[in-house]
Amino acid sequence: MIANVPEYSFYAMGGVIGVLVVSTIIQFLLPLKNPDKDYSELRQRITSWWWIIGLLFVFLAVGGTAAIVFFAFISFLALKEFISIVPTRQADRNVVFWAYLSIPFQYYWVAIGWYGMFIIFIPVYMFLLFPMRMVLKGETEGFIKAAGILHWSVMLTVFSVSHVAYLLVLPVNNELAGGVGLVLFLLFMTQFNDVSQYVWGKLFGKHKIIPKVSPNKTWEGFLGGLLTITLVAGFVAPYLTPLTQFQGLIAGILISISGFFGDVVISSVKRDLHIKDSGNLLPGHGGILDRMDSLIYTSPLFFHYIYYLHF
Amino acid sequence: MNRILKVVFVLVIVRPLVLVLLGLNIRDRTKLPLKGPAIIAANHNSHLDTMVLFSLYPLSRVHKLRPVAAADYFLSNRFLAWFSLNVIGIIPISRTGTTNKEDIFTDCHQALDQGDILILFPEGTRGEPEQTSRLKKGIYYLVKDRSDVQIIPVVTHGLGRALPRGEALFVPFNCDVAIGDALTPVSSSNELIKLLSTSYTYLLENCLTYNKLD
Numbered sequence A: 001m002i003a004n005v006p007e008y009s010f011y012a013m014g015g016v017i018g019v020l021v022v023s024t025i026i027q028f029l030l031p032l033k034n035p036d037k038d039y040s041e042l043r044q045r046i047t048s049w050w051w052i053i054g055l056l057f058v059f060l061a062v063g064g065t066a067a068i069v070f071f072a073f074i075s076f077l078a079l080k081e082f083i084s085i086v087p088t089r090q091a092d093r094n095v096v097f098w099a100y101l102s103i104p105f106q107y108y109w110v111a112i113g114w115y116g117m118f119i120i121f122i123p124v125y126m127f128l129l130f131p132m133r134m135v136l137k138g139e140t141e142g143f144i145k146a147a148g149i150l151h152w153s154v155m156l157t158v159f160s161v162s163h164v165a166y167l168l169v170l171p172v173n174n175e176l177a178g179g180v181g182l183v184l185f186l187l188f189m190t191q192f193n194d195v196s197q198y199v200w201g202k203l204f205g206k207h208k209i210i211p212k213v214s215p216n217k218t219w220e221g222f223l224g225g226l227l228t229i230t231l232v233a234g235f236v237a238p239y240l241t242p243l244t245q246f247q248g249l250i251a252g253i254l255i256s257i258s259g260f261f262g263d264v265v266i267s268s269v270k271r272d273l274h275i276k277d278s279g280n281l282l283p284g285h286g287g288i289l290d291r292m293d294s295l296i297y298t299s300p301l302f303f304h305y306i307y308y309l310h311f
Numbered sequence B: 001m002n003r004i005l006k007v008v009f010v011l012v013i014v015r016p017l018v019l020v021l022l023g024l025n026i027r028d029r030t031k032l033p034l035k036g037p038a039i040i041a042a043n044h045n046s047h048l049d050t051m052v053l054f055s056l057y058p059l060s061r062v063h064k065l066r067p068v069a070a071a072d073y074f075l076s077n078r079f080l081a082w083f084s085l086n087v088i089g090i091i092p093i094s095r096t097g098t099t100n101k102e103d104i105f106t107d108c109h110q111a112l113d114q115g116d117i118l119i120l121f122p123e124g125t126r127g128e129p130e131q132t133s134r135l136k137k138g139i140y141y142l143v144k145d146r147s148d149v150q151i152i153p154v155v156t157h158g159l160g161r162a163l164p165r166g167e168a169l170f171v172p173f174n175c176d177v178a179i180g181d182a183l184t185p186v187s188s189s190n191e192l193i194k195l196l197s198t199s200y201t202y203l204l205e206n207c208l209t210y211n212k213l214d
Helices: A007-033 A040-062 A064-085 A090-112 A115-137 A143-169 A178-204 A219-240 A245-273 A288-310 B003-022 B048-055 B078-088 B106-113 B138-143 B189-205
Strands: B024-027 B038-042 B065-070 B091-093 B117-120 B150-157 B175-179
Touching (some): A007 A219, A040 A178, A064 A090, A064 A143, A090 A115, A143 A178, A178 A288, A245 A288, B003 B024, B003 B078, B038 B048, B048 B065, B048 B150, B048 B175, B106 B117, B150 B189
Parallel strands (some): B024 B175, B038 B150, B065 B091
Antiparallel strands (some): B150 B175
16 A cells, blocks of 8 residues: 555556646647647646546545545536536426435445445436426426436436446455556546547548547547557556456457447537537536546446456 | 625635536636626526626625616515625615616716626516516616726526526526627617627527527
């Protein structure tokens, strides 16, 4: 343990900070090379990254309840953002309030490690409860749509995201990484997948995958990202997770493919609403959902993959 | 108005509330007038409209913000009156029509003369949530003899979902604030209303929470 963080997880954090420091230096040097270009968005983006990673690492290092409350707060921000961009009925303000209330409950199940409740609370109980509350209000106009939107919002932003927090309370199989290692592995692979798909796409992108949803997504970017993440995940997994090298390669494939779909699913939501960003909480990135889109898909899938194999 | 009370109120209550429980999507913040005399002409859906505008200003300037508010509502009981006048710093205005037309704006003119920034809601009432009511013409009569005052249109959207009129339950929602260009000078009240509504429509179209799904 170094500073309350298991050894390998500590080095992983150090590595991420290192990458961030290098990016920050590059960001300072770029305007010197091309003084005419506007780098303000890049600058904002990197500043936001410092905030995200700084807060995340502080809460992960403190650990315990603090880390779980941190993820609960992320869920709150994400749900708020989602529910604000989709249409809601004025009559459903009460139910939306209940949707927010599901957050402390869901993360409480995480904190006490009650797996059975954690896994059914939102898919079963909230699924049944929201329409019940709506019925009592008596407004039938737009009922189906409203019930669907509300449950989907909570599934995406609370249920999915809470899987990241549950990684922290799983029994420790890899002493040198701890639960923190799993979270770092998942978050790093998910974000690095976004970056690699973008970079491969920029370099070699030609054949569009789903031009109607996301014109910048190409087969070259997707496959390049898939290859990169698979290899990196295979290499990193034995250090940060209980997975073997081979299982790590599969985890990489899983994260890369599901990350891609998380991204385009949220893109479709935004297209449908005719907006480009879901908010502007994170300057240079957009809203919190714009940053977490891939994670919504990768976290439950990665969770169940390792849960099935090792717990 | 007590400047210290207002700064404390904005710092301790307004800003945390707006930042954490609401969350704002701000467009063109730099277009907000930092110096008076100026008028912010905002749409009105919730009491939170004023709070959101307060939160956008540096603490050193908040005492300059003066919401023009209905005397019959905000002075209706002693506590609310004390709070409105001393903490929020409202300029009460009579809606009953009994006050002389010349005198109705005396306090507003005085505030503008000392470089204050007036917050005015041309709809006159919060009305139905998330719908813009008919704009009233008072604002024209306030500025028609002054050449020193800019009118800046501001649109907020989503606050009528968070805390609509007549509801006590606050529900968190992200809200949009869009700030428009200062209105060009006009020669009639109808012209001003037209300019203002065009600006509102345009600003509203750019709000993230104003959805065009249906």
